[in-house]
Amino acid sequence: MQRWSERNIGARLAVVLLAAVLVTGCASAPNPKDTAAVAEYETLNDPAEPTNRAIFKLNKALDTAIFKPVSSVYKDYTPGIFQKGVHNLLNNLRTPIIFANDLLQGKLQRAWNTLARFFINSTIGFAGLGDPATDYGFKFHNEDFGQTLAAWGLPEGPYIVLPIFGPSNPRDAVGLAVDALIDPLNIWLSNTNHEELIFARAGVRGIDERARNYDALEDLEKSSLDFYASLRSLYRQRRSDDIRDGEPSANIPMPGLSDIMPGIDPEEEPGADLGQNVPSRTP
């Protein structure tokens, strides 16, 4: 009996993906004369939209059938302290990846923070179940190889939706694979013939993540007219925030600034916009 290896699954996945692209084809480009439409098409940067939507639909079905109900039960019927412990443990196990990517991006301060967290939480944090490091001022941060590639100046490439993993782009997809391959725990488990534990850990991580984003995703879907488009936008914003390490950016467009919305002056009708019952500016 042939053992499942990651390479084997990867090869099969590639074939399925390729087939899907060939069957559904690419989004039709807009009329080159319509400059606004062309600009929009380029900003969307989603040339494989029909394929992506098909995979998105598949993921949605999988989520409805498996991930959503499982994470719902996990969220509502297991003790909060247990969920906290699981989350802390997963974060602690991720240390080598975060540390390596901190270093690869030349962020020594953050690398030191990651290391300090690991030693504090692995010892007085009961093998990573607790998170006393946060109380000592060493707050958690995440890093991954997708972010490292971005820091090295690699562009993200077009938007893609991966089966199961969801929203991504070539840069992040490569990052995902590299992180999984260089993870020392994965390598050790693989060498000791415990591949099932690699999948188990990935599964638990998936449920933890899904449960954590449960309400937010619910709200987003509720308020979205086109959930696919909302998630695409959300993913890109989120990744750009990850890459900036959460630092504020001056380039985020927002309502109320005339230079972003030419032709409409935000002061156009100040009274109409603002109701009566408003806390006034402090004297």
Added chain:
Amino acid sequence: MMKRRTYLRGCFALLLVASLSWASAPRAESIEESARVFLDTLSGDALQSLTVKDVPRTERIQKFRKLFNNYFAVKTIGRWVLGRNWRKATPEQQKEYLGLFEDLIVVSYVDRFAQYTGNGIKVTKTLAHNEKVATVYSEIAQPNSTQPVRVDWRVGYRKIGNKILDVVVEGTSMSQTMRSDFASIVRRNGGDIAGLITVLREKTTALKKEASAQ
């Protein structure tokens, strides 16, 4: 009578001074301070009007609608969310769109808004971008995590009062996400605003039906 009024006025002045010094602001002239005070007021108001138990859903929706209009620049956001399509719409379409836009947000977020603004909101810093817009950076504690959620509030500053222009959760702007969402619908309807309005109408009707069934 005169005495009583003076007494009341004195009390009010004292309260005002107390509240200002409590917010540790001797001269609250700056935009940043104003934005922070504004957010404090919103947080208190949301807690007070939205977390009351055993209130019929229709009443809660009503309360949230009022709060939303009081604290958010609903029209400015709505127009910005529609982007370049705003100018393509007829005045009637614009009017209907803004109404549906408000409905969509009110019915989608009525249950969770108090959760986002109420307990455990901690302002980390405030930054004025220019003389009109400031961002209040805050962290909201999570029940099952040591990591709080980062929420940035873009506050527009005007003489008549402050209004929220955008809410940015963990780096994702709600206005930007909606703008992409709506643009996609318009595009898939061949650039037709009427198509978007139809989808909006159907969506809000379904949400309202769902809400009243609960």
